[in-house]
Amino acid sequence: MARLKAPQRKEQLLGVATRVFAKYGYDATTTASIASAAGVTEPILYRHFGSKQELFVAIARAVSARTLRHWKELISDIDDPAEQLREIAGQFDDHLHELGDAYRVIHSALTTTRDRKVLNVLREHYRQIEAFFRAIVVSGQKKGVFRSVEVKTVCWHLINTGLGYAVVTQNLAPFETFDAKSAIEFVIRGLKA
Amino acid sequence: MARLKAPQRKEQLLGVATRVFAKYGYDATTTASIASAAGVTEPILYRHFGSKQELFVAIARAVSARTLRHWKELISDIDDPAEQLREIAGQFDDHLHELGDAYRVIHSALTTTRDRKVLNVLREHYRQIEAFFRAIVVSGQKKGVFRSVEVKTVCWHLINTGLGYAVVTQNLAPFETFDAKSAIEFVIRGLKA
Numbered sequence: 120m121a122r123l124k125a126p127q128r129k130e131q132l133l134g135v136a137t138r139v140f141a142k143y144g145y146d147a148t149t150t151a152s153i154a155s156a157a158g159v160t161e162p163i164l165y166r167h168f169g170s171k172q173e174l175f176v177a178i179a180r181a182v183s184a185r186t187l188r189h190w191k192e193l194i195s196d197i198d199d200p201a202e203q204l205r206e207i208a209g210q211f212d213d214h215l216h217e218l219g220d221a222y223r224v225i226h227s228a229l230t231t232t233r234d235r236k237v238l239n240v241l242r243e244h245y246r247q248i249e250a251f252f253r254a255i256v257v258s259g260q261k262k263g264v265f266r267s268v269e270v271k272t273v274c275w276h277l278i279n280t281g282l283g284y285a286v287v288t289q290n291l292a293p294f295e296t297f298d299a300k301s302a303i304e305f306v307i308r309g310l311k312a
Numbered sequence: 313m314a315r316l317k318a319p320q321r322k323e324q325l326l327g328v329a330t331r332v333f334a335k336y337g338y339d340a341t342t343t344a345s346i347a348s349a350a351g352v353t354e355p356i357l358y359r360h361f362g363s364k365q366e367l368f369v370a371i372a373r374a375v376s377a378r379t380l381r382h383w384k385e386l387i388s389d390i391d392d393p394a395e396q397l398r399e400i401a402g403q404f405d406d407h408l409h410e411l412g413d414a415y416r417v418i419h420s421a422l423t424t425t426r427d428r429k430v431l432n433v434l435r436e437h438y439r440q441i442e443a444f445f446r447a448i449v450v451s452g453q454k455k456g457v458f459r460s461v462e463v464k465t466v467c468w469h470l471i472n473t474g475l476g477y478a479v480v481t482q483n484l485a486p487f488e489t490f491d492a493k494s495a496i497e498f499v500i501r502g503l504k505a
Contacts, residue, residue: 143339144337144339144340144424146336146337146340147337147339147340223423226423227420227423227424229423229479229483229484230416230419230420230422230423230424230479230483231337231420231423231424238483238484241483241484242484242487245480245484245487268498268501269494271489271490272490272491272494272495272497272498273498274490275476275489275490275495276469276473276490276495276498278476279472279473279475279476279477279495280469280472282472282475282476282479283468283471283472283475283476284472286422286423286475287438290422290423290431290434291422291431291434291435291438294435294438296464296468297464297465297467297468297469298465301462301465302465302468302469302472304465305461305465305466305469305502306502308461308502309498309499309501309502
């Protein structure tokens with residue numbers, strides 16, 4: 120294989136690690152299998168990522184960052200907080216498709232691993248998603264379009280909707296499940312002042 | 313180890329398998345490790361369960377059955393559908409504690425495995441939970457206390473709330489998350505006619 124420059128090699132290793140973790144789960148994957156799937160030796164892998172944990176941390180942080188960047192872009196031209204939530208829900212299938220393997224890795228690690236560093240980065244991920252939704256809900260409350268419900272409860276309704284939708288559509292398909300847009304309409308109706 | 317009669321041995325093997333699956337995940341567990349943890353040989357294990365899949369199917373069906381029996385008992389003396397949902401939410405922590413390992417096994421298999429028989433029994437599990445909630449929501453609509461929202465959307469809000477609550481409290485604790493009762497209050501307010 121042609122020799123890649125460091126940033127490209129790092130990117131390639133992350134992509135390969137995401138696919139291998141998604142296929143076998145975080146716990147069952149070894150750095151040896153990632154190196155082999157990437158066509159490099161383990162010492163080369165270790166030059167870029169010190170451990171399996173570090174690979175996971177990089178994948179999870181990239182998912183958090185890409186998700187938040189994507190959502191912020193989606194809502195940047197929208198004033199109405201309810202419309203912001205609708206826009207995110209409307210694009211959720213595409214987002215999930217684009218980050219499919221990375222979300223599989225996150226959800227499989229969430230339900231399976233006991234690795235403390237991995238669990239810490241997952242806590243970080245959910246805190247960031249919660250903070251993003253919190254800003255939308257609080258802004259709606261300040262504008263008087265949302266009623267004064269406990270914000271954490273609403274944020275987690277949104278997170279749970281995304282989590283449930285992702286794990287069910289990714290893993291149980293074909294399976295008749297709910298539609299993400301209707302789910303968000305239900306939350307918005309519950310929020311309306 | 314004293315020789316157990318067939319039904320007791322079967323029960324013991326299921327308990328051990330649940331613990332081992334919960335600890336290592338469905339995919340990473342072998343029948344050899346379950347037999348060894350149970351203090352029996354693999355041929356003895358196979359006398360009761362033909363395969364690892366059969367053990368999983370028995371565990372998942374037991375979770376579905378115990379959950380539905382428990383919830384039906386909880387609501388049997390309650391007429392108001394909103395109160396029925398409140399009662400289930402109020403007891404959810406205890407229920408999760410009691411079936412903790414079994415729910416870990418289900419959620420870890422849901423996000424990780426590609427085994428078709430395992431995925432089929434998971435579909436069965438969620439269809440049963442959905443049907444249980446459907447009966448409550450439709451009864452509330454018939455009584456005129458719930459508005460006419462799409463029933464599937466509401467059922468899955470309830471399922472996703474339980475799923476999200478379970479995976480976050482079981483795996484990310486200590487972690488400041490939502491409270492199951494407030495989450496159900498939010499759904500009930502969204503449902504109120």
